[in-house]
Every structure is written in structure tokens, then in C-alpha cells.
Amino acid sequence: MTGNIRPSRPRQPESPVRQENLRPLNLELIFRHIVATGRPVSRTELATVTGLARPTITRIAEELLAGSLLTETGLTRNGRAGRPRVGLTLSDRGPAGLGLDIRADALAACVVDLTGTVRHLAFAPSTYAGADAPDVLARLAHMARAAIEAVTAEDLTVVTATLAVPGPVHAGVVRSAPELGWREVDAGALLRAALDHLGPLDLPLTVDNQANLAALGELYAGDNAPSSFVYVSGGLGIGAGIVLDGRLLRGARGWSGELGHVTVYPDGEPCPCGSRGCLQTYASLPAILGDEPAPAGTTPDTAVTGRAEEGRPATLAALDRAGTTLGVALADTLNILDIDTVLLGGSFSLLSSWLTANIRAEIDRRVLSAAWAPVTIRPALLGPDAAVIGAALTSIDQVRQHPTTWLARSPGSRPEGLREPDAG
Amino acid sequence: MTGNIRPSRPRQPESPVRQENLRPLNLELIFRHIVATGRPVSRTELATVTGLARPTITRIAEELLAGSLLTETGLTRNGRAGRPRVGLTLSDRGPAGLGLDIRADALAACVVDLTGTVRHLAFAPSTYAGADAPDVLARLAHMARAAIEAVTAEDLTVVTATLAVPGPVHAGVVRSAPELGWREVDAGALLRAALDHLGPLDLPLTVDNQANLAALGELYAGDNAPSSFVYVSGGLGIGAGIVLDGRLLRGARGWSGELGHVTVYPDGEPCPCGSRGCLQTYASLPAILGDEPAPAGTTPDTAVTGRAEEGRPATLAALDRAGTTLGVALADTLNILDIDTVLLGGSFSLLSSWLTANIRAEIDRRVLSAAWAPVTIRPALLGPDAAVIGAALTSIDQVRQHPTTWLARSPGSRPEGLREPDAG
Numbered sequence: 001m002t003g004n005i006r007p008s009r010p011r012q013p014e015s016p017v018r019q020e021n022l023r024p025l026n027l028e029l030i031f032r033h034i035v036a037t038g039r040p041v042s043r044t045e046l047a048t049v050t051g052l053a054r055p056t057i058t059r060i061a062e063e064l065l066a067g068s069l070l071t072e073t074g075l076t077r078n079g080r081a082g083r084p085r086v087g088l089t090l091s092d093r094g095p096a097g098l099g100l101d102i103r104a105d106a107l108a109a110c111v112v113d114l115t116g117t118v119r120h121l122a123f124a125p126s127t128y129a130g131a132d133a134p135d136v137l138a139r140l141a142h143m144a145r146a147a148i149e150a151v152t153a154e155d156l157t158v159v160t161a162t163l164a165v166p167g168p169v170h171a172g173v174v175r176s177a178p179e180l181g182w183r184e185v186d187a188g189a190l191l192r193a194a195l196d197h198l199g200p201l202d203l204p205l206t207v208d209n210q211a212n213l214a215a216l217g218e219l220y221a222g223d224n225a226p227s228s229f230v231y232v233s234g235g236l237g238i239g240a241g242i243v244l245d246g247r248l249l250r251g252a253r254g255w256s257g258e259l260g261h262v263t264v265y266p267d268g269e270p271c272p273c274g275s276r277g278c279l280q281t282y283a284s285l286p287a288i289l290g291d292e293p294a295p296a297g298t299t300p301d302t303a304v305t306g307r308a309e310e311g312r313p314a315t316l317a318a319l320d321r322a323g324t325t326l327g328v329a330l331a332d333t334l335n336i337l338d339i340d341t342v343l344l345g346g347s348f349s350l351l352s353s354w355l356t357a358n359i360r361a362e363i364d365r366r367v368l369s370a371a372w373a374p375v376t377i378r379p380a381l382l383g384p385d386a387a388v389i390g391a392a393l394t395s396i397d398q399v400r401q402h403p404t405t406w407l408a409r410s411p412g413s414r415p416e417g418l419r420e421p422d423a424g
Numbered sequence: 425m426t427g428n429i430r431p432s433r434p435r436q437p438e439s440p441v442r443q444e445n446l447r448p449l450n451l452e453l454i455f456r457h458i459v460a461t462g463r464p465v466s467r468t469e470l471a472t473v474t475g476l477a478r479p480t481i482t483r484i485a486e487e488l489l490a491g492s493l494l495t496e497t498g499l500t501r502n503g504r505a506g507r508p509r510v511g512l513t514l515s516d517r518g519p520a521g522l523g524l525d526i527r528a529d530a531l532a533a534c535v536v537d538l539t540g541t542v543r544h545l546a547f548a549p550s551t552y553a554g555a556d557a558p559d560v561l562a563r564l565a566h567m568a569r570a571a572i573e574a575v576t577a578e579d580l581t582v583v584t585a586t587l588a589v590p591g592p593v594h595a596g597v598v599r600s601a602p603e604l605g606w607r608e609v610d611a612g613a614l615l616r617a618a619l620d621h622l623g624p625l626d627l628p629l630t631v632d633n634q635a636n637l638a639a640l641g642e643l644y645a646g647d648n649a650p651s652s653f654v655y656v657s658g659g660l661g662i663g664a665g666i667v668l669d670g671r672l673l674r675g676a677r678g679w680s681g682e683l684g685h686v687t688v689y690p691d692g693e694p695c696p697c698g699s700r701g702c703l704q705t706y707a708s709l710p711a712i713l714g715d716e717p718a719p720a721g722t723t724p725d726t727a728v729t730g731r732a733e734e735g736r737p738a739t740l741a742a743l744d745r746a747g748t749t750l751g752v753a754l755a756d757t758l759n760i761l762d763i764d765t766v767l768l769g770g771s772f773s774l775l776s777s778w779l780t781a782n783i784r785a786e787i788d789r790r791v792l793s794a795a796w797a798p799v800t801i802r803p804a805l806l807g808p809d810a811a812v813i814g815a816a817l818t819s820i821d822q823v824r825q826h827p828t829t830w831l832a833r834s835p836g837s838r839p840e841g842l843r844e845p846d847a848g
Contacts, residue, residue, distance in 0.1 A: 168793060175796060228676035240760070244676060251762020252652035252668060258759040258792045266688065266752050275790045328690050332756045335682040336664070338675020366699045368682045369592060372599060 024404045026052055027060045031069065031403045040073045040087025061088055067407045068094030068157075069114065069399070090114045095406055096151055097395025098161040098203075100140050100191075101210065101388035102126070102180065104235045104285075104347075105299050107136065108388040109143040111151045111158060112396050116220060118389060119156060120147050133185045134194070141194035148201075159406065160398055161203050162391040163191060164210040166237060168255040172207045175255070178272050179236040208394070210387045211257050212248055214345055215241025217390025218380050219248075220397075229341040230333055231380060232259060232326070233387075234348030236300065238280050242337065249337075260284065262329040279329040283322035285347055290318055301347040308354055316354070323355040327362025334367045334375065345380035352379040448828045450476055451484045455493065455827045464497045464511025485512055491831040492518030492581075493538065493823070514538045517579040519830055521819025522571060522627075524564050524615075525588040525634065525812035526550070526604065528659045528709075528771075529723050531560065532812040533567040535575045535582060536820050540644060542813060543580060544571050557609045558618070565618035572625075583830060584822055585627050586815040587615060588634040590661060592679035596631045599679070602696050603660045632818070634811045635681050636672055638769055639665025641814025642804050643672075644821075653765040654757055655804060656683060656750070657811075658772030660724065662704050666761065673761075684708065686753040703753040707746035709771055714742055725771040732778055740778070747779040751786025758791045758799065769804035776803040 029050055034041050046057050064070040071091040092113045101108040103126075111120040122143060126136070140163070148158045165187055167177030172188020174180075188207045195201055215231035231241040238260035242249040250256055260280035261273055268277025281287055285300035292314075294303035307315035330342055342359070344352045356377055363377070364370050382389055399406045453474055458465050470481050488494040495515040516537045523534040527550075535544040546567060550560070564587070572582045589611055591601030596612020598604075612631045619625050639655035655665040662684035666673040674680055684704035685697055692701025705711055709724035716738075718727035731739040754766055766783070768776045780801055787801070788794050806813055823830045 176792065242760070244673070249668070249673075249761075252764060253762055253793070253797065255793045256760065256762040258762075261759050261790065261792045262756045263752050263790055264687075264690065266748075273792055274795075278790075324690075328687050329756075332686045332753075333760050335685050336666070336680060336757050336760060337673075338677055338680040338682075340676060366685065366687055366702075368600065368685045368697055369677070369679050371698075373677065 023060075026050070026056065027063065027407075028403060030057065030060050031064060032400075034070065034088060034090060035400050040089040042087055046088070063407065064088075064403070067403075069403055069406065092117065093155040094157065095159045095396065095399045096156040097392045097397070097399070098144060098147060098158045099164065099213070099388045099391025099393070099395060100144060100161065101164040101213075101391060102131070102136060102140070102166065103164075103210070103384065103387065104179075105384070107140055107143060108385070109140070109147045110385070110388040110392040111147050111156065112389070112392040113156055114396060114399065116393060116396070118392070119154065120150050121385070121388070122147060131180045131182075133180075133182060133187065134190055136180075137187060137190040138194040138197075141191060141198055144195060144203075145198050145201075148203075158203065159409070160206070160395045162206045162208055162213065162395045163187060164213045164387040164391045165207060166210045166235075166239065168258070169207050169209055170254065172205075174207070206394075208391070209239065209241075209254070209257070211239030211241040211345075212250065213241070213388075213390035213394060214380070214382070214386035215243050215343075215390070216248055216394055217382050217386040217388075218343055218345070219243050219246070220393045221382055221386075221389060226341045226376070228339045229343050230259075230330065230337070230339055231343045231345050231386075232330070232348055233346040234283070234285070234344070234351070235346045236285055238284055240333070242333075242339070244337070244339065259329055259333065262332055264325045264328050279325055282325040283329075288315070288318045288322050290314065301350055304347075305350055308351070319351065319354040320358060322351075323358025324362060326355060327359040328366065330359060331363050331366035334363065334369075338369065340369075340373060341376045341378075343378060343380040345382075345386055346384060349379040349383050447484075450474070450480065451487065451831075452827060454481065454484050455488060456824075458494065458512060458514060459824050464513040466511055470512070487831065488512075488827070491827075493827055493830065516541065518581065519583045519820065519823045520575055520580040521816045521821070521823070522568060522582045522585040523588065523637070523812045523815025523817070523819060524568060524585065525637075525815060526555070526560060526564070526590065527588075527634070527808065527811065528603075529808070531564055531567060532809070533564070533571045534809075534812040534816040535571050535580065536813070536816040537580055538820060538823065540817060540820070542816070543578065544574050545809070545812070546571060555604045555606075557604075557606060557611065558614055560604075561611060561614040562618040562621075565615060565622060568619060568627075569622050569625075572627075582627065583833070584630070584819045586630045586632055586637065586819045587611060588637045588811040588815045589631060590634045590659075590663065592682070593631050593633055594677065594679075596629075598631070630818075632815070633663065633665075633678070633681070635663030635665040635769075636674065637665070637812075637814035637818060638804075638806070638810035639667050639767075639814070640672055640818055641806050641810040641812075642767055642769070643667050643670070644817045645806055645810075645813060650765045650800070652763045653767050654683075654754065654761070654763055655767045655769050655810075656754070656772055657770040658707070658709070658768070658775070659770045660709055662708055664757070666757075666763070668761070668763065683753055683757065686756055688749045688752050703749055706749040707753075712739070712742045712746050714738065725774050728771070729774055732775070743775065743778040744782060746775075747782025748786060750779060751783040752790065754783060755787050755790035758787065758793075762793065764793075764797060765800045765802075767802060767804040769806075769810055770808060773803040773807050 043057050047054050068091050070088050073087045073089045096111050096113045099110040106123040107126045109122050165174050168175045174182050174185045174187050211233040219225050227246045228244050233239045240257035240259035261278045263277050264279050265277035269281040271278035271281050288304050294300045363375050467481050471478050492515050494512050497511045497513045520535050520537045525532040530547040531550045533546045589598050592599045598606050598609045598611050600607050635657040643649050651670045652668050657663045664681035664683035685702045687701050688703050689701035693705040695702040695705050712728050718724045787799050
């Protein structure tokens with residue numbers, strides 16, 4: 001019996017590897033090795049690890065030093081007797097990444113340098129619900145300017161910016177952020193206009209989902225971050241950032257992780273999204289607060305923790321229900337994705353001691369693989385700052401991944417060297 | 425305010441690109457271009473597309489022809505006047521991939537050649553539930569031998585085999601396949617032993633999840649397969665294969681897609697897995713058949729379609745419920761993953777006319793992005809043969825992806841050519 005099945009579908013054509021392509025490839029190879037080790041590396045070690053000739057290493061190192069991507073550090077000893085060696089390490093006076101975040105309690109701005117160190121972190125109190133988009137983004141533009149000025153004084157150059165928003169985004173446009181009262185808001189264009197209003201500035205902008213950026217913050221920042229996890233961002237709404245094998249899973253169009261709208265009870269409470277029984281209607285902060293919203297002067301999460309610590313029965317019952325429904329929705333997520341770690345982030349990191357037992361009970365009962373492979377559930381590390389730090393780290397990661405692009409822009413570098421064929 | 429955040433985590437060290445690596449890279453480049461186009465390609469076109477020198481193209485083409493990876497075909501015309509040109513195309517007399525499947529109605533074996541054409545497809549009736557593992561795998565080993573003999577007569581060489589099983593797999597071991605009554609069955613070792621019992625055979629074996637392989641079958645075989653979709657495999661159980669941006673999403677440990685155990689009603693019907701309200705308890709074939717199992721001599725899916733066509737109220741109501749619960753579980757999946765196409769496979773492809781309306785209603789109501797980006801729901805193309813064809817295509821894809829590995833094994837090739845530095 002035979003039948004005709006087509007061969008696999010066309011892939012993107014690839015480029016052949018030729019001599020003139022070797023130099024930038026080898027520069028990126030060396031740079032990424034230094035990024036990956038996270039410690040000073042000697043030229044000798046670079047030659048050994050990469051197998052490249054010493055003169056090639058020397059020339060590439062000079063280029064990276066001139067472009068402020070690397071610096072020569074203090075001396076390192078390799079544990080044996082002998083002369084201490086000069087190490088190459090990531091520069092803390094070169095390019096930097098800016099992160100901006102619109103969150104429940106504040107607007108936030110953050111700058112990180114190439115080493116991943118936070119160099120600037122600022123907040124401005126903000127009323128969240130029903131926020132007027134041009135006004136919010138004008139205030140963020142001022143914060144961005146202030147951040148850039150502050151770090152310029154420390155010899156840093158902000159090269160790119162990322163804005164975190166609580167909702168799905170497409171090409172800079174926020175599709176739907178019910179907590180802000182936004183629908184189809186072109187946040188990228190509004191922020192661009194607000195920045196331009198403050199004076200000329202050559203700063204590429206990206207708008208991205210808050211839960212995704214927070215997950216990236218945890219991935220980069222965590223000393224022992226697992227390589228696959230579901231980051232649950234709890235607050236006025238609920239979102240998730242999914243990291244699989246060290247990479248953020250954005251979905252086909254960048255709208256993955258809408259955990260707040262996973263159905264828990266098909267015929268349950270109506271949700272503003274138009275559906276019924278969404279997780280959000282049981283486990284968001286407003287759902288936990290119920291008929292008693294947070295009093296003036298407190299935030300929703302401090303109101304919930306305060307009442308829970310007092311032992312108020314209604315609050316404890318609401319937290320029980322939140323934990324159980326979170327457990328059901330997360331079990332669905334883990335059955336679909338096969339991930340074995342859940343990080344409770346945002347407000348859920350503060351509430352984890354009331355939520356974790358019920359989440360675990362539902363996961364152990366409902367996730368098929370839990371029978372032979374236990375699931376880890378723990379609070380996230382960065383708390384409510386995860387998204388703005390993740391946004392800044394995402395910005396600087398563009399330089400980490402593509403150092404030649406930065407070198408071509410950097411006035412201190414010799415970009416013409418990149419174009420000349422050189423066999424090394 | 426400053427804080428210390430670690431730079432991104434170590435990546436796998438990469439190899440520098442050096443002269444002696446160029447030749448196999450360029451061979452793979454040329455081969456993949458021919459795989460991707462799916463039509464005969466002239467040496468002139470290869471030179472133009474890859475930018476490689478004509479003598480390099482000629483040498484590599486000879487190597488691929490000698491190794492039976494390519495063949496010179498008939499002549500092609502490019503639509504203009506002039507001499508017809510000799511084209512290079514994938515060989516149909518070289519390496520081949522074997523697929524084996526354990527499914528509800530039968531054991532199946534399939535061989536595809538390098539062009540993706542099915543060259544052998546055979547079935548043996550099989551009782552499914554409570555199947556004795558050594559017996560089933562011994563029968564499959566006989567079918568594998570017969571398949572290899574049949575295609576050897578057509579000058580094909582089966583180089584690798586893939587076995588599809590209805591459950592999560594780890595390193596050849598089937599963790600749990602309730603429909604077979606299997607738990608922790610080392611299917612890889614049992615099949616290996618059964619094959620060895622029939623005589624010496626150098627055939628690498630892989631065991632993989634049925635829904636995953638069926639999704640790959642759809643991806644490779646579909647003329648217009650979308651690059652991202654959820655393939656739902658319906659039958660005695662329910663599984664899903666998730667394809668995102670043209671790649672199968674296996675999850676952290678290869679156990680993704682357990683759609684049958686997504687919770688629909690948290691306090692609903694008990695499931696053999698130990699949970700309650702799993703999709704499987706409402707939408708699998710046994711759930712749809714209810715108190716009246718399929719009579720002897722019919723399969724569960726023909727029993728369901730027969731009764732539905734007769735208009736039996738109990739069957740129509742059960743199909744309504746199956747569609748609604750499938751819609752709820754799929755809406756969860758799409759909210760989490762951001763995928764806009766659902767392919768109904770296995771028995772669901774036969775039942776799609778009774779299921780689709782309810783699935784669509786739930787998805788339109790519950791998937792956040794459906795408001796601005798409609799979801800496609802349609803039957804899969806390959807029907808119940810998807811998994812065995814997908815298994816065979818997965819096998820041959822190893823040669824497509826790594827032609828140099830095959831050349832090094834192939835007696836007709838000149839593997840020493842691969843090891844000699846040659847600048848082309």
C-alpha cells in the first residue's frame with residue numbers, strides 16, 4: 001500500500017558560512033562565553049575554551065574593550081601558585097537597559113547595566129484603575145528621562161527600553177488591560193510621543209506583557225532559577241509567564257499565559273471578559289477582598305495579609321477558595337505543558353503561606369505526572385519588582401545577544417573592523 | 425537605589441567556526457535547501473541560492489548522489505525557452521524511516537522514504553485494553569521485520585524506527601497507559617529484545633507519545649498545515665500534540681499535552697487517574713457510548729457515528745456534552761498557549777460534525793484573544809493513520825536533519841571525504 005505524503009515544509013534559507021562571516025561570529029562567541037561564565041576570564045582561558053588563535057583573541061578583546069562591552073578587572077588567581085592574571089569581564093560603564101512598569105500600586109523605572117546589576121530603581125505612586133493612557137505614559141516618559149540622566153552621570157548609556165503592561169500586546173498596542181480600563185491602546189506610540197516631547201532621544205522601545213517580563217526577571221535574577229517554570233503573577237488580575245528550557249514561551253502571537261481566564265467552574269461567576277467561572281473571579285485580590293475593599297491608604301495586598309493575620313474567617317475562607325481554584329487552573333496548565341515548578345509572584349508571593357497547601361493538594365490530585373514526578377511550588381524571589389527588573393534585563397539582553405549591533409552604534413568602537421575580512 | 429542581580433545563566437558552550445567545519449556545514453546547507461523546496465533543483469540554482477562556488481556544489485552533489493540521499497531526476501523546464509536542465513531531488517531508493525503504532529483497533533507499521541512518500545502501510549487487528557506488553561511488542565517486531573523486508577526489495581534501507589504509544593514516555597519506558605493497562609512498561613527494551621530474537625538488526629529505536637507523533641504527521645503531511653496548532657487525539661482516551669511555530673512542544677520532560685486530564689468540573693465524575701471531572705470522563709469514546717458499549721464486531725467510533733446518524737437522543741446528548749467539555753478544556757489550552765488552530769484528530773475527526781459547534785461556542789466565549797483573533801477548528805487530515813505515519817516521518821527526519829550521520833554509515837558513500845578539510 002502506498003500513498004503520497006509531502007516532505008516537510010520549507011524552512012528559512014540559511015546562509016553559507018564564509019570567511020568574511022567568521023570575525024563577527026567569533027566576537028560573539030567570545031563575548032557570550034564571558035556573559036555565560038559570570039566571572040573574569042583570562043585571554044589564555046578564552047584561547048583554550050574557544051580554540052581560537054591568541055592574536056585573534058587579542059584583537060577581539062581590544063574591540064570589545066574599546067566599545068565598553070568589556071573591562072579589565074582586578075586580578076584573578078586560579079588557585080595555584082604563580083602570578084595573578086588579568087581578567088576580562090563585563091563592563092559596568094557601557095551600555096545599559098531601561099525597564100518601565102505600570103503596576104497596581106505605582107509606576108516604576110529601572111536601569112540595569114551589562115553585568116545585570118540594578119543601577120537605578122524609582123517609583124511614583126499611581127492610581128491604577130481607569131488610568132488615562134496619555135497621562136500615565138507622559139509620567140513614565142518623565143521617569144525614563146530622570147533614569148537616563150541619573151545613570152549617564154555614572155558613564156552608562158541607555159540603549160533600549162522595555163515597557164511592561166498588564167495585558168496582551170501586539171506591535172506596541174495593548175489589546176486589553178481591563179484593570180487599567182485600556183482597550184486597543186497604542187502604548188508604544190504614546191510613550192514615544194511623550195519622550196519626543198521632552199527632547200530628541202534615540203531610544204528603541206518595546207512594549208511587552210507584565211507577567212512575561214516578570215518571569216524573565218526571575219529567570220535572569222534567580223541564583224537557582226529552574227530552567228522551566230510557570231510564573232503566576234497575582235494582583236488585581238492574574239497572569240502567567242511560562243519559561244520552558246530557559247526560554248520564554250510567548251505563544252503564536254505573544255498572548256500566552258492568560259491564566260486568569262482559565263475556566264475553573266464552567267457555570268460559575270460571570271467575569272468582565274464575558275465568560276463565566278474564570279480563575280480571576282475567585283483568586284484575584286478583589287475576589288479575595290470580596291465585599292470589603294481595601295480602605296483608603298492601604299493597598300489591596302496589605303489589606304488581605306492584615307485580615308488574614310488577624311484570622312478573619314471570611315478572609316481565610318476566601319484565601320482557601322483562591323488556593324483551590326489556583327490549584328485547579330495550575331493543574332490544567334501543568335497537564336498541558338509538562339512543567340514541574342510553579343513560582344508564586346506579585347501579590348501571591350506575599351500570600352503564599354495561605355495559598356500553597358491548597359494549590360499543592362489540587363496539583364497532586366490532578367496532574368497526571370505528579371504521581372511519579374513531584375511538583376515544586378514556591379514564592380518568586382523578586383516580589384513586585386520582578387516585572388520592571390525583568391523589563392530592564394530584557395533590554396540589556398539585546399546587547400548581550402547581539403554585541404556587534406551595539407559596537408556598530410558605539411562611538412568608542414571601531415565598527416569598520418567588523419566589516420573587514422580577517423581570518424584570525 | 426541599587427541591588428545586585430546576576431547576569432543570565434550559563435549557556436552551552438558553542439564551537440568556533442573554523443575551516444575544517446565548513447564542508448559538512450555546506451553539505452547540510454545544500455541538502456536542506458533541496459528538502460525544503462520539495463522539487464528538483466539544478467546545480468545552477470544551488471550555486472545562486474547558496475552563494476557557494478560551482479566546483480563545491482559539484483563535489484557535494486556527487487557525495488549526496490553516491491550516498492543515495494539524492495538522485496538525478498527527469499528534466500525540468502524553468503518556463504522559458506532553452507534546454508531542459510538536469511535536477512537534483514531527494515532519492516526514493518535510499519534511507520527510509522519505520523513507524524510503529526499501538527492503537528485502539530490495530531497494530532500498525534509504516535515506512536516512508538526520504539521524499540516523505542508512504543511506501544508500506546500494514547495493520548494487524550489487536551485487542552487493545554489489557555494488552556500484554558511482551559506479546560504486543562513481539563507482534564510489532566514481526567510487523568517491523570516484514571516491513572523492512574518489503575521495502576528492502578525496493579532498494580530502501582530502513583535506518584531508524586519510532587514506536588507510538590498512548591501515554592507519557594521517558595527513555596523508552598511508558599509511564600502510564602491506562603487504556604493498555606500498562607504502567608512503567610519498558611517498551612523500548614521489550615521491542616529491542618523481540619527484534620533481536622528475530623535475528624541481528626542494527627536499528628536505533630525511539631518510543632514516543634502517540635498524540636505528539638500524530639501532530640508531527642499532520643505538520644509534515646498537511647499541504648496547508650498551520651505552523652501552530654493543537655492536535656486533539658480522540659479515542660478510548662484523549663491526548664493532545666502541541667505544535668508552536670513549526671516545532672512540537674514536548675514540555676520539560678516530554679509529557680506535555682495531557683488534555684484528557686484537564687479538569688472541566690472540579691467536583692465532577694471520578695476518573696481512573698484518581699482525579700475528578702477530567703475531560704476524559706465526558707468526551708472519550710467510552711464516555712460517549714455510556715451504558716451501551718459498542719457491540720461485538722464494531723469499533724467504538726463506528727458505533728458512535730452509527731447511533732448519531734440514526735439520531736438516537738442519548739448519543740446526540742452525549743456528543744453535545746463531549747463538544748461542550750472539549751470546548752472548555754481547549755479554551756483553557758488556548759488561553760495558556762496562545763494558539764489559534766485546533767485540529768480534531770483520531771476518532772474526533774470522524775465525529776467533528778457533531779462536536780464542532782459546541783467547541784466553537786465555548787472557545788468564542790472563553791478565550792480572551794478570540795474577541796479580536798478568531799480560532800480555526802477543523803478535522804485533521806490523516807485520520808487514524810496520523811500517528812504511525814508521523815512516527816515514520818519522525819524517523820526519516822533524522823536523516824533529513826543530519827545527512828552527514830547517514831553518509832558516515834552508508835556503504836555507498838565516501839565518508840572519508842567528510843573528514844578532510846576542504847575549503848570548497
